[in-house]
Amino acid sequence: MMRAILLRDLRLAARGASGTGLSLAFMALFVLLCGLALGGSQPALGPGLLWLAATLSALLGLDRFYQPDQETGALAQMHHAGASETAIATAKCLSFALTAIIPLILAAPFLALLLGMDGPSITGTVLSLIVGAPALTAYASVTGALLAGQRSGGVLAVILTAPLLIPVLIFGTEAANVFAADGLATVQFRILAGLSFIAVALGLPATVAALAANRGA
Amino acid sequence: MFSRFANPQRFVGLARWLGPLLGWGALVTLTLGLWQSLIASPPEAEHGETVRIMYVHVPAAWSAMAAYSAIAIASLVSFVWRHPLADMAARSLALPGAAFTALALITGSLWGKPDWGTYWQWDGRMTSVLVLFFIYVGYMAIWQVVEDRKRASRLAAITAMIGWVNIPIIKFSVEWWNTLHQSATVSMPESPGLAMELLVPLMLMATGYTLLLGWLTVRGMLAEIATARAARCPAPAATARMEAL
Amino acid sequence: MPDRFDTLARPISLSVDSLHLSRGDRRLIEGLSLELGPGDALWLTGPNGIGKTTLLLALAGLLRPDAGSVDWMIADHRVRPENAVAYAAHQGPERNGLKLGEELAFWQTLYRDRKVLQARLESVGLSGRADTPVAGLSAGQRRRLSLARLMASNRGAWLMDEPLAGLDTEGRARVTHVLSDHLSNGGLAVIASHQPVPIDGVTAHKLVLEPGS
Numbered sequence: 001m002m003r004a005i006l007l008r009d010l011r012l013a014a015r016g017a018s019g020t021g022l023s024l025a026f027m028a029l030f031v032l033l034c035g036l037a038l039g040g041s042q043p044a045l046g047p048g049l050l051w052l053a054a055t056l057s058a059l060l061g062l063d064r065f066y067q068p069d070q071e072t073g074a075l076a077q078m079h080h081a082g083a084s085e086t087a088i089a090t091a092k093c094l095s096f097a098l099t100a101i102i103p104l105i106l107a108a109p110f111l112a113l114l115l116g117m118d119g120p121s122i123t124g125t126v127l128s129l130i131v132g133a134p135a136l137t138a139y140a141s142v143t144g145a146l147l148a149g150q151r152s153g154g155v156l157a158v159i160l161t162a163p164l165l166i167p168v169l170i171f172g173t174e175a176a177n178v179f180a181a182d183g184l185a186t187v188q189f190r191i192l193a194g195l196s197f198i199a200v201a202l203g204l205p206a207t208v209a210a211l212a213a214n215r216g217a
Numbered sequence: 218m219f220s221r222f223a224n225p226q227r228f229v230g231l232a233r234w235l236g237p238l239l240g241w242g243a244l245v246t247l248t249l250g251l252w253q254s255l256i257a258s259p260p261e262a263e264h265g266e267t268v269r270i271m272y273v274h275v276p277a278a279w280s281a282m283a284a285y286s287a288i289a290i291a292s293l294v295s296f297v298w299r300h301p302l303a304d305m306a307a308r309s310l311a312l313p314g315a316a317f318t319a320l321a322l323i324t325g326s327l328w329g330k331p332d333w334g335t336y337w338q339w340d341g342r343m344t345s346v347l348v349l350f351f352i353y354v355g356y357m358a359i360w361q362v363v364e365d366r367k368r369a370s371r372l373a374a375i376t377a378m379i380g381w382v383n384i385p386i387i388k389f390s391v392e393w394w395n396t397l398h399q400s401a402t403v404s405m406p407e408s409p410g411l412a413m414e415l416l417v418p419l420m421l422m423a424t425g426y427t428l429l430l431g432w433l434t435v436r437g438m439l440a441e442i443a444t445a446r447a448a449r450c451p452a453p454a455a456t457a458r459m460e461a462l
Numbered sequence: 463m464p465d466r467f468d469t470l471a472r473p474i475s476l477s478v479d480s481l482h483l484s485r486g487d488r489r490l491i492e493g494l495s496l497e498l499g500p501g502d503a504l505w506l507t508g509p510n511g512i513g514k515t516t517l518l519l520a521l522a523g524l525l526r527p528d529a530g531s532v533d534w535m536i537a538d539h540r541v542r543p544e545n546a547v548a549y550a551a552h553q554g555p556e557r558n559g560l561k562l563g564e565e566l567a568f569w570q571t572l573y574r575d576r577k578v579l580q581a582r583l584e585s586v587g588l589s590g591r592a593d594t595p596v597a598g599l600s601a602g603q604r605r606r607l608s609l610a611r612l613m614a615s616n617r618g619a620w621l622m623d624e625p626l627a628g629l630d631t632e633g634r635a636r637v638t639h640v641l642s643d644h645l646s647n648g649g650l651a652v653i654a655s656h657q658p659v660p661i662d663g664v665t666a667h668k669l670v671l672e673p674g675s
Contacts, residue, residue: 011564
């Protein structure tokens with residue numbers, strides 16, 4: 001059942017419904033603007049800027065998380081067809097991670113070159129993005145579910161999600177910063193992993209509750 | 218146990234005497250508190266006259282946090298027991314709570330200038346209060362944008378609870394980050410054991426703010442009950458007639 | 463949870479007791495009670511905005527009643543609406559970007575329908591259309607897809623919102639045929655429609671919703 005929902009989403013994404021391309025373009029543009037505004041290469045600020053770029057790009061695509069299926073009534077129909085909200089949320093989160101987050105992480109090393117970052121710094125940033133990805137997905141899912149009934153929730157989505165992502169942003173950037181010197185076994189990476197864990201543990205039930213509320217329960 | 222208080226009618230009866238009590242209580246306490254803190258109390262040894270800002274600032278920060286905790290608890294009650302008064306209370310607390318948050322930020326910044334030499338200090342406490350302000354904004358926005366009342370109350374409750382669980386995590390993160398980046402700056406003014414002459418105005422202000430918060434909440438809830446009633450009268454429901462074919 | 467495949471084999475019934483419904487601040491239905499059993503069809507009719515769709519939503523468990531109850535029973539066991547009911551809303555859940563066949567196959571998977579896709583498409587007159595993009599479907603074709611989804615659901619109770627809207631003569635005949643078949647197999651249907659839905663050989667009731675005074 002989860003598999004069917006995931007496959008349907010991936011199929012839709014492959015046909016352009018997820019806006020992956022636009023998110024990628026936004027991320028690249030953001031890095032370009034940062035470079036221009038800050039005066040060229042910023043190797044020291046690189047991890048932070050890439051984290052910001054990835055977070056904001058992911059949040060901009062958030063209105064495609066649940067909104068289209070809420071609007072057509074597909075979410076309610078899936079529930080009627082026996083799919084639990086937990087299964088729906090899990091499938092949707094997986095598809096969001098695959099179509100909205102992972103492409104951004106894959107693009108990060110190339111954008112890092114624009115900022116003049118060196119190898120270890122790039123590796124650190126990519127690894128920290130991977131460890132933080134579950135948190136990004138989970139909080140995006142909560143906001144997506146809360147705003148599922150809203151056609152234009154763009155700015156509000158950012159306002160609702162950004163405060164929750166502050167810890168992830170802080171520890172993600174710091175984990176990337178210390179990677180070159182200390183590797184993966186740092187407090188920063190551990191806390192980041194912990195934050196991801198907490199985010200999933202909180203985000204999944206909150207998403208389920210929000211989806212149920214939007215279904216009319 | 219909650220059903221005893223779930224009846225809006227009973228609440229309206231309670232509010233008839235509780236509202237004025239809170240309102241007048243707030244007025245008296247705040248007048249006393251302001252007189253104590255701005256005029257009667259002596260300037261403090263270390264901070265001089267600027268300590269007077271603290272009497273406005275510190276209780277405002279307390280109230281901001283207390284109001285948010287109250288929203289979170291009311292949201293839990295509303296979410297689990299679908300208690301109508303609880304979500305009215307949560308909703309009514311939001312605007313005063315956000316106002317106290319803003320007051321705490323503004324006075325904190327004004328206090329920071331003479332004390333730290335800067336209007337803004339990226340320290341854990343102040344940054345968390347700013348984040349709290351955005352959490353308030355998000356919470357109020359949910360009430361704004363979701364049209365259906367029942368749905369809005371559930372979604373707002375989820376938002377409030379998620380925010381509440383995250384506040385300590387955010388505070389911890391910002392404090393950790395602060396020690397990393399801002400270690401060279403001035404430390405927060407240490408509470409000097411809080412002498413009696415400081416404590417009296419501080420407690421008066423804190424009590425006054427709490428009463429004010431209570432009064433605004435009761436008024437907000439009464440207004441909500443009134444609008445809910447006004448909206449319920451029009452257009453009688455359909456009549457249903459069964460026919461055999 | 464009852465076995466979904468046997469839903470039709472066991473008697474299904476609906477009992478609505480003094481139901482009160484509202485949408486936003488508008489009171490729509492107050493104190494509605496009714497009983498339906500296997501083979502029963504209920505035709506809901508009344509002017510726009512009177513609450514037909516709202517009633518269907520409440521029967522489907524997608525709207526919380528202000529008061530009163532909606533009870534679905536399968537073989538005398540109370541079940542949740544989602545286990546008894548398939549709901550064909552006025553607007554279908556189909557997503558642009560999918561093909562007709564992919565869309566229907568998705569719902570077949572969710573409902574664990576054992577019929578092959580082609581057979582389902584054929585029974586609603588859409589055979590050979592599996593590769594048509596959803597975005598290119600006409601209103602009538604969407605209705606047919608919706609009918610196919612109901613059939614694939616294998617649920618005992620069908621809730622249908624304007625099932626005839628946009629359908630041609632052949633399409634209406636299909637609805638009549640499929641619906642009559644469903645009812646004679648012991649199914650149950652509640653149909654909101656402005657026009658009468660002809661059904662063969664079963665007891666049908668008409669529920670008229672009128673503006674209150």
